[in-house]
Amino acid sequence: MVGTVHVVGAGVAGLSCAVRLARAGRRVCIYEAAGQAGGRCRSFHDAALDRVIDNGNHLLLSGNRAALAYLDEIGATDSLAGPPRAEFPFLDLESGLAWTLRPNAGPIPWWIFSSHRRVPDSRSGDYLRGLRFAFADAGATVADCLDTARPLYRRFWEPLVVAVLNASVEEGAAALLWPVLRETFGRGESACRPRIAAEGLSRSFVDPALSLLGVLGCPVRFNSRVRAMTLAGDRVSSLDIGGDVVAVEALDAVVLAVPPAAAAGLVPGLDTPRESRAIVNGHFRLDRKRPGVSIVGLVGGVTQWLFRRADIASVTVSAAGALIDEPADVIAGRLWFDVASALDLGDAPLPPYRIVKEKRATFAQVPGEVARRPGTRTQWHNLFLAGDWTATGLPATIEGAVRSGHAAAMLSIGANT
Template identity: 30%
Template structure:
């Protein structure tokens, strides 16, 4: 008598953003035959690069924090850690351009002291707030420590109301809470769920001394999220199909899934939809979620990047944040983009810019070039070699109060069908960290249902 060898389980992952790549890697590592289908010609989803003449341009500046353990796991897994290092110690130059006496530079830094003392010295000397405001920030930070971001009651309240109740003046909101919050949440405090804000500030500023140290790619994002990710996927045995959209996902009469593209129909045990909420809604089979239309109530928020190439260096630091100016965060992208010839390429990352995401380039040029000259004196005598913008109208889900109850988890009511994506219920705002976490969760759920042994790669989840 011969043993019957059952065919290996198979999975189809729809969407090749960070969530989909993570899911596919984990499922393949556990021995599944995995096909990853991505509609665009490249992997990386919302965090990608493209060529513009001799430059390699990121669609938007991306940063992460040391506390982003899942994204750091991802970088490690694809062999990209050294290409996106984290600064040794949090150090954010903050330039206030609105002072009548002239711009002033402050810094948000940390020491090696334990939490919350690690930020005390920096807060005590932060020049953009008065003494009373600095003390009030300290009190609010301690109150924030007592919040449980997962408490559903926090989801319905906006962050600005809580800040106001805790004695935060409009100036402290502008010069501190929104400075960090707009960049991480993609919303101002008034438009952000207290639960998500508490998550960001507690984890980033109040969990460990080094939690908010900032990391960013020193190479184009595509080198990481497309090139290295594809190499890792193929080494793990994943069949990667790009430039192909999934049209439908249906269950056959034998409990298997049929995933249709223009080119083929994939027959599989497991399907993970790692697409954004709208696309997921369109692909969801009937009955897969109790209230599928809730997905359509999850709003989106835009991010604009303004790219300026000068004929000479105008900024000595790798990045800075601005106050009293429409400019938010400015990054030096010269080396990463491959710019040569002695010029400098700056990328301005402008979050939550609902009012200017559709503004004509000429209008943005007239707004931002004089601002850069105000902030960076060497820009006054430099020539602008190139000016262009990248617009991501649906960069993130809107972290509005109430969004928490709309975000589904990885499990659906349909056996073998799972959801992933930064917009699913990760507890995080729409970030690379959230995307990778969602992929780990979806893969874990699928493997558990198949009875496959697997270990969560993150220490805190294990």
């Protein structure tokens, strides 16, 4: 006899948890506050562009094993696109210098010993300095581990760190970077191939999961914000969804897969990260479509990464605190300057665009806030936490969100058997 697992939140963490449970034959019910699933990883049709766009550029690497396992489970592996081998074209918008990083196969990074393969003006020792992340203590920032005067800092470490941690090098938590480097660049070419959702984030991460959950008889209740929970003794006994009370029966479990502020509001005494950092994305409709996708790292401009799919060029500004409150048209002008330079469009006029501001894109991945990340278990035996902000040991990414969802699924199976 097994009970139902009530999953609160249909972002990537909640969906990956629900899919894992449903495929294991569990009864699952999902409650989502919004009218759609996906949370911070979603697509929508934009009227100004007349295209489906993402809330923001999301880059995965082929070493993101949990994210790829999730896509496999929902039948969406083929929905990612990227080069057949690991390569990262970079462009310095100030100097016009361009280079492509091509890590070699296998775990020994011999490419860093070849001046032809290294980032221009870098030395092997600049890369080996990255080993310091392996020994970074919990209070160290990325800047504590690097020589910020070296060209490699500006041409590799900074765009990588700002994208992965959504924090500046000066404040980002060094300890979060090592697992990413170890699981991707540390395993060689096959683990660091860049991947993006070819037809949008929802087509890859959300819609196939909803279809599978539907087939497996696991309903998603949209527009169902969980407003309160009854925590009696050592367990959750009910969920309050705007007046509609759902009983959590003796063999049931609850997985809270909501952002940290929402979890703190529902669970008394729960310490969570409190600060967040913003990401701004600009999407521009170009005058012609090109086949395939391209992914380019940008240095020396406002933006850090450019994705191009068909006739849409999308650029990201992570750690965007300085930009987020600017009006959209001002932001568009600044971002278009980077896009036009990167795509060699000269002084082409600003095309149709959409600026998407995500004020709370991730929790602030700085040492003090990282220390607040709670684990999956709570003091209530049938209540578990999931989300990219929980203590996954990884940055707040799709990979972290999926792993948190899988961890919560595993523990909730144990709780109600």
